[in-house]
Amino acid sequence: MNSLRSLWNSTFFTNESPWMMRGVRVVLAVQALWLLLSRPDIPALVTWPRAFFSSVPPARALRFGIGLFPASVEWGMFALLHIVLLAIIFGRFTRINSAIAGLLLYHFAPFEEIIAGMPHTFFGGLTVPAVGLLILSVAVRVPREATKWSAEYRWPVALIQLLFSFNYFCAALAKFRFSHISWFTGENIRRWLVENWAVTTPPWSLRVAASPFLCWTIALATLFLETLFPLCVVSRTARRILVPLAFLGHIGIVYTLGITFPSILLLLLFVNWDWVALRLHRAPRGDEDRGGPPAQRDQELDGTAPA
């Protein structure tokens, strides 16, 4: 029990740089804005004939507020969403704008797939931004001049990183649940390559499928990456290995399976934004700003951010 408490505290309540909060906030907002600019017709769904919604349960429409507003209101909310995301990126009224953005993303993200039962909405690229921006909306405000580290900055960053890591970890759980360990075999990878090639003809499918070594490498790398990815939240070493591996994996999957990862930008959640700020000479150097000795790290949170 004590070790669990220790893990919990070291994950969520050690001191963190204000630059991590800023970096995570901007990454989430840029991801959401990029995706919305890539889906410019989302509100138009409410003008589709009623027949398309014949299989949408009324409770699901209510759950996401779909069909409650006329098209003009939907377009207005969609425009507002772009504006608040831009404001978040530029650090303006970040908490209230994050709350508005999170709620509007919760409303709009299911539009893409609602008529088919939302089979892959979690994979659409707005899941982590929707929840993450709502988390940031209740976190402590980061003053513009803040440089001191605080546990107030840690728990929102760690929680958002953990939620993103579930993209991988839960995908591994799904594979174990439905296919057991045999999913992670060279033969299964070869079959996935051939099956997808038959429909979408990705350029590298057959070359990779012809190599048992590559198929087994992909299978074992997938097992390694997906099961261990949550370690990125707590381990710098894990971040340095698994984040680049995930990036390369996603690029490879485009060319072998014809599947993209719309959330690939969110790998930047694991960048050390404090280090980046230091390199850009915008954060002060010196250990006195870095949270003090370990004894002070598991501190009481009072909701105020250090200057």
Add this chain to the structure above:
Amino acid sequence: MTAPVFDIPCLLSFVAFLVLAIRIPLSNAPLRRRAINLFLGYVVAVSALAGVAQFDDWPFASYTLAAFRARTDAPSCQTEFYGVDGHGRQTFIDPMAWSPVYSSILQYWFEQNYQRLPHADQREVLQFLLAKAETWRQRQVAGKRSGFERYLGPASIPYWWLLPRATSAGSDPFQRLRIYHWCVIPDDRFHGRNSGSRVLVAQGPQ
């Protein structure tokens, strides 16, 4: 996919997330840590439950994708949409044409629902899709981008499944749609035995 009976509980789980979140800024110093711990515990527990139980409580997601063992000896099927002009020439319609819905989602909807609709609704659906297909054709002929690529072009984030794209569109307007069910057995295609079979399942509007 979540069964309809779970939509209200799922909504309540999201409302609980919001309520626990709002308690954090409203709690003063002695109670703040407890409010944060409760919120963290709830989010981690609901997300972990979604993953372990493989129950999608979006935005607390199960992330169930490509979790099954692939079959190369069973048919892989697609629903394909073609526009037909006044000369009877048919053109494959790009997956982007149906924006904001991607082709694979429209295909799924079509396979599950179209045949069950009353005739009037089927006609309305085909008329609507024909209008969208024709809009795509006109933009394509004019050299304009469509759908997800309208603003950002190749820099846009595509839908996760990269279906084959349409490379060209004719200059004559579409008069109707033809919708085919196409199936292929991957092993057969891989060994060059068969490139699939195509069955016309709908055309119109009549």
